[in-house]
Amino acid sequence: MLNVIVQRLILSIPVLFGVMLFGFLLMQVVPGDPALVVAGPSATPDVVAAIREEMGLDKPVLVQFWGYLERMAQGDLGRSMISNKAVTEELGAALGPTLELMIGAMIWSVPVGIAMGTLAAVLRGSLVDRAIMALSVAGVSLPIFFISLVMIQWLGVTYPIFTFIGRPGPWYTAEGFMGLFLPAFSLGLILIGPVARMTRSSVLEVLKLDHVRTARAKGLSETRVILAHGLRNALIPVITLVGLQVGYLLGGAVVTETIFSWPGLGRLAVGAILSSDFTVAQGTIMLFALGFITVNLIVDVLYSLLDPRVRK
Amino acid sequence: MTMTSANAASAAPATEDADQVTAPARAHWFRRLLRDRAAALALLTLTVIILGAVFAPWLATHDPASNSRSIMTPPVWSAMGEAEHWLGTDGQGRDIYSRLLYGARLTLLIGFLAVGLGGFIGSLIGLMSAFNEKLDPIVMRTMDVLLSFPAILLGLALVAVMGQGVVPVVIALSVSSIPDCARVARGIAIGVMKQEFIEAGRAVGLSNLQLFQRYLVRNAISSIMIFISLRFGQTILIGATLSFLGLGAKPPAAELGMMASQGREFLLFAPHIAVIPSVVIFVIVLSANVAGDALRDVLDPRLQA
């Protein structure tokens, strides 16, 4: 078992390195001179030269890359070109709200999706199956920005039950919950479709397996067969799917956070990129990638734990 | 639902070869596709929208960039509608129907270019990776790196570097298609490589290039094409989202995501400005997804269940 974990960890090292390289290259190709951007429009040439030296921009690219790796290893991501706050500080402040939003989205949509998918599989070919499948394909086809706008209009304005500007507090406070509901609900909607579809096909797959047939032959009720044998085995690919959907969800969070003024990583990334705050942009993109890699590492390990076929 | 299946295919070994198409299933596939009523409807809708986009200059009733004094006019079926503007006007008094045609044109063009480019590069990488075992681990790790960046962020980063415009969006969408396409193409190609005729070809003394072109590409291409077409819906959706975030086309060009984005300012007063383009995006993506799913079902008996 430890073998698998170590193996996966080793495999993710080159990926991590690649991500770092990407982040470095991003700073290399930004338009114009980063020193000029930092110095601002009214700076004199000697000020720019000083900044260039400070940032190490006058050194050869390889030396710069080494310095960059060293800084990364120490957790130093530089300072925001705009607010001058340490990038790690900005990321730290935004990470919590984003995690809260993503968990808030997954906590209701994953169970709902699994339930829908199971139901569709059990009632395969029926009207219910067709309806659920139609709903989930519609779900993955809806633009997230449209869902968010409709939600604000519906549950924020026409029936002003929930708030929709920013994050009034942590989720466990009353105001915090009221503020989290709409963005988490909107974001979760895009996840239901994929989860339901994956669950359906994976339950169908499992139901064909021998031990399920045996269970059925033993005269166990259909519900028990599905819950005890079908679903448990069917969930393995669904876990994988949810892990992979984290990337998709992060993309969605960029939009949701923008529309709901949510102070998370997505909005930080959009704001930083649109305002050419390259250090913060680099930091957020790398954090996103790191999060994606970590989640998939966990999923890989989980997968090998759960699935006897892989364990062999 | 392209993205999910692709991801699942890449991660779960059980479904890795799901996209392999066996020869008999391919027979009369189009006729069987049309027998599925939902798929037929989806194909019809897509065709109509594509035709509308292609013939936009002839079908438009107004210059899409030209404004007028009648702003926020609702569609013609509403009590306040004007016959002059079938789908009403936007906040600048521009004709929404005409902008929709041109907008669909740009949106579809971005989708086609991105899927084509990303699909081509991705499958080439996947095929080569399957063909050359030394190349394989390096290529696949690189794909892992690319996969770690959500398409929307990649788009944002590219726009930061290249400036706002259609080109960076197309590149971002292509790049984010590459890893999925490469993985699937590799899976398909590995299946093909196991078959006897490759060995036979090698025995006859064919060069690597000839083997690659004559056998591998020819036998894998149709399955790969199907997979690429499955990505179309999702690519359009992400492209529209990038436009919505203020990247993409420059004004006064019309693009569906941008139209929806500009309409949100008027949501409280003239919701049709944002709703109409959003619905069109939804219809395009839905049709592409339904048609894609049906195509897969018809061509892949394993998933037909």
Place this chain on the structure above:
Amino acid sequence: MTAKTRSIRAGLGIATAMVLALPAAAQELTIIRNQDSNHYDPARTAALSGSEVLFMLADTVVGLDEDMSTIVPHLASSWEISDDALTYTFTIKEGVTFCDGKPMTAEDVAYSLNRWYDPETKSPVRWRMGDVKSITAPDATTLVYELNEPHSELLYQLAQSFGSVVDKETVEALGPDFGVTGFNGTGPFCWESWTPRDKMVLTRHEGYTWGPTNYENTGPAQVEKVTWQIVPEAATRTVAMLTGQGDISPYVPYIGVDKLRKAPTVDIVESNEAFWTNYVGFKITKDMVGDVKVREAINLAVNQEAMAEDLFFGEVEPAYSYISSGALDWDESLDDKLLTYDPEKAAALLDEAGWTLNSAGKREKDGVVLSPLAITFTGEWQTTVEAVQADLLKVGIDMQIEPMDATVYWGKSATDDFDMYVMGFPYVSAGDALNLYFRSSNIPTPNRMNYNDPKTDELLLTGSHATSDGDRAAAYGEVLATVHDEAIWLPIYHKPMQIAVSKKMKPFEAHNIYGAGLYKGLQLGFAD
């Protein structure tokens, strides 16, 4: 109009739904605005989003009345100006303390003003201080401000947020983090926390009593806590006010103003003393717009009145002059010469200038199509520029647009890579506006037009040094005539000051200083 019926219907729905809305916590005020500032160091920012918070965090030597012309005592209880108008002697109040409890003296005032003037600080608005000889504090209650040349607007400039008094120790301790991670001023509110691009939280400065005398309440503030919440989406700001999620917003889009005016829970506070003009400027050294005839034609081709009605819902005043005719020293004889909408004349002027229509309906000269590049902020400005683009297209000008985020825009607008740019600016008088934009020494920014006319420079200096109202008005009048003749700008509209306020708040008068409608915030309180 269709939108109106719809909005009334929607308004009724909202009225019934309001009952369900959450009650806001008492004595905590949420102000909704559109964007954040890069930082809150008064000497280093010229952004309105910085100033509006800094007015609450810190104080200035003198204050400005809501009438926008009366200078009132603030940190200085009185002042004297020497006969040659070169020496200003201020008497600084005693008993003023910083947020950390430390007493403030004239020494701190001198430090803050010298820091603003210091070239090392790189203040973008250093020129506002005039030609300074020295600023000293001979004792704890006296400040002496000496000039080399008279500066007729000095007191107005000292009321701006740039001269905010800050604590030297905090500035030096925080270094580049000053105004980022912390602050220490003497204002009616103190810095609690700042999350960039999200919110700024301020708490009441207990014991504050030295507010400017234009306010009935000179301290302490009536509310305990102020949160400046950023909501980038314009439409969301409107609905947030409608649903009571915000108490005040000076940034409601024009489309939402009328709706809020009619809503039972919100008032719109307006001011007649607002001087803020939005214009499109020409980079006159560029080939595309170098010819005055082309610039005149563009002025004639754009229909400001239609824009004011359609894009801004009649909430703004279409502008043909570069400053509002209500501003001090506007020359009324110019009123009849302004360029108003006349597309035929525009076409004729273009023909005259050699830009003739080609087969594609575009203006062309020597094989070059007349396609000036305009840079613009995203958001409302982009809408404005798109309307200009559509108007110009009707006379065959193929204007190109490059929209960008505000932070990028400021840098870009200091370059030479465009033909037209957009800008909106607050001012108190003709002299304030003209000195800002038309001095050749202010090239490349804020004089982004590259306007360089020695005669104008001389007149601006005359106006600025004038010690009589008549001389000053004459000098500025002449400059106004010249720049309008040269069609250096395309004015778009004069922006009103409109603040959406929840009816839970006590009524108050809007301020206009630098466009910061809430000024010190001492007037803001909840009704009982």
